[in-house]
Amino acid sequence: MRELIEKCLVSSIRLTQPSSRQASLYILIYHSVFEQRDFMRPNEPTRDEFRDQMQLIKKYFNLVSLPKAIDMLANGELPANSIAVTFDDGYMNNFTVAKPVLDELGIPATFYVSTAFSSGAMMWNDRVIETFRALDSIDLSGIGLGVVHTEGADQKRSEAEKVIQRIKHKDYHDREAIVRSIEEQCSRPQPSLMMSPREIKALHDAGYEVAGHTVTHPILSVLDDQAAREEILQGKLALESIIGHEVVGFAYPNGRKASDYTDRDVALVTDLGFKYAVTTHWGCNRERANPYELMRFTPWDRKPLRFLMRLLMTDKYYTAFE
Numbered sequence: 001m002r003e004l005i006e007k008c009l010v011s012s013i014r015l016t017q018p019s020s021r022q023a024s025l026y027i028l029i030y031h032s033v034f035e036q037r038d039f040m041r042p043n044e045p046t047r048d049e050f051r052d053q054m055q056l057i058k059k060y061f062n063l064v065s066l067p068k069a070i071d072m073l074a075n076g077e078l079p080a081n082s083i084a085v086t087f088d089d090g091y092m093n094n095f096t097v098a099k100p101v102l103d104e105l106g107i108p109a110t111f112y113v114s115t116a117f118s119s120g121a122m123m124w125n126d127r128v129i130e131t132f133r134a135l136d137s138i139d140l141s142g143i144g145l146g147v148v149h150t151e152g153a154d155q156k157r158s159e160a161e162k163v164i165q166r167i168k169h170k171d172y173h174d175r176e177a178i179v180r181s182i183e184e185q186c187s188r189p190q191p192s193l194m195m196s197p198r199e200i201k202a203l204h205d206a207g208y209e210v211a212g213h214t215v216t217h218p219i220l221s222v223l224d225d226q227a228a229r230e231e232i233l234q235g236k237l238a239l240e241s242i243i244g245h246e247v248v249g250f251a252y253p254n255g256r257k258a259s260d261y262t263d264r265d266v267a268l269v270t271d272l273g274f275k276y277a278v279t280t281h282w283g284c285n286r287e288r289a290n291p292y293e294l295m296r297f298t299p300w301d302r303k304p305l306r307f308l309m310r311l312l313m314t315d316k317y318y319t320a321f322e
Helices: 002-015 047-060 066-074 092-105 125-135 154-166 172-183 195-206 223-243 264-269 304-317
Strands: 025-030 082-089 108-112 137-141 146-149 210-213 249-251 275-277
Touching: 025 066, 025 275, 047 082, 047 092, 047 304, 066 082, 066 275, 082 092, 092 108, 092 137, 092 195, 108 195, 108 249, 125 172, 154 172, 195 223, 210 223, 223 264
Parallel strands: 025 082, 082 108, 108 210, 210 249, 249 275
Antiparallel strands: 137 146
């Protein structure tokens, strides 16, 4: 019954889309995939949810590796309803939880890795999240929030997100000082969350694309020209040293134009030898899409049919960068 409903849903939506026969490239974004639900990251899928999603896209879309899809799109050879899977940042669970599902189903994927964290360090937002997870009271006087009590899961999560949004676009050094003042209140050792060079190389050797995501995952728009160039270039060189292969893809950290990256950064990525770059702007990519500002998204629904419906409806929100 579920399969019949799926097929009817796919047929009805695609019949109403006048562009359904045109070349189209959907790019999905993931960050983490967990064995079980993480109350501090409730929007990230579990292994079972991820498997359901991958089975759906395998059934109803043309799976393609992103570099190949971009070449086909430029050459007018990409079929309609093509889809590529991507992961941002370089979390260990990409390797331990997501990769086995991808292997099982034969699904290609791209992994954008910020290289500063591959030696056991944590991204600044994860340091905030893990501190809030561990404590029931945190002094946030340094950013004007006073002492915050976080005794329940919902409150821990909402207060952590409030801090993350408040300091996200601050200068690196100012933000680092704030994060350090928060995590120093916790005596519990922080967990290791990211892939090491060993796992990054293993991804590449297994046939998955490993691509650039800067060194420290900064907001590029707040950096000066030289700092932005070094973040992009040194991340590329570090990955090439790890995998022994040219890195051709790039993902802008945070990925929203103007607030997170600018035309300067698009020019830097182009000049530094990348062949494409992806954003986090919602939409489907067509033949005239700018290969250095490709759109990506992920339906946030946990139920498979709702996930499929929202994915199929993406064309209604199509506003490509051209």
